[in-house]
Amino acid sequence: MDRWYLIIALWVAVLPIKAQVGIKIVTTLAQYKIAETVSNEKLFSTKAGLGIDYWFRLKKYRLEVMPAIHFQTASEELVLNDQSIGVLNWSFIDFAPGFQIYPLDFKNDCQCPTFSKQGKFIKKGLFLHLAPGIGRSVLNSNTIQGTPATDWIGFVRLGIGIDIGLSDLITWSPSVSYQLSQPLDWSPFFQSISSQNLRINNGLFLAARFGFRMDKKRY
DSSP: OHHHHHHHHHHHHHSOSSSEEEEEEEEEEESSOEEOTTTOOEEOOEEEEEEEEEEEEOSSSOEEEEEEEEEEEEEEEEEOSSSOEEEEEEEEEEEEEEEEEOTTSOSOOSOGGGTOSOOOHHHHHEEEEEEEEEEEEEEEOSSSOSOOEEEEEEEEEEEEEEOEESSSSEEEEEEEEEEEEOOBOOTTTOOSSGGGSBOTTOEEEEEEEEEEEOOGGGO
């Protein structure tokens, strides 16, 4: 994963200073889970992490584009036998060029993400979100023998959220999306038919975005 940390660092470095960037706390709640063999406990119900994005929009219409990178992780313990416990580590990094549309305030050229102009809260802040993307999933373990289960998969997120202006330069935007994803192959670690076609990356994608506007002279 070292090269992915480098990619994220370069992504941050090349973002224009006079722009709006976002830092996000993200969590995925799995719709489907895989069962631990001995205890039958459901594993990897959640994974969580951080994301960063860059914001731009159409000039006279509230259609916004937010290309983003997210990194999430999760760990689970497995009962190998009466004497030992194993640990699985799951990491997922993705790139998603997200799109946001404000259906109640579409024909508007205001700088609404920071609420520097007055207006109705719901009308100005409610948005629909669409984000197709691609991600790299890695499941490995330091305690269980086996080749890491690595997959490149496509996904799409569709959801709703709202902008809450904290100041002219800072916006908090909570959102919830449903994530539909291609299946993963975890057969190196789980001996079952379902582990070869595992839809554990499907589910709810929750995000809390803090947007920072750095071009104050435009207000």
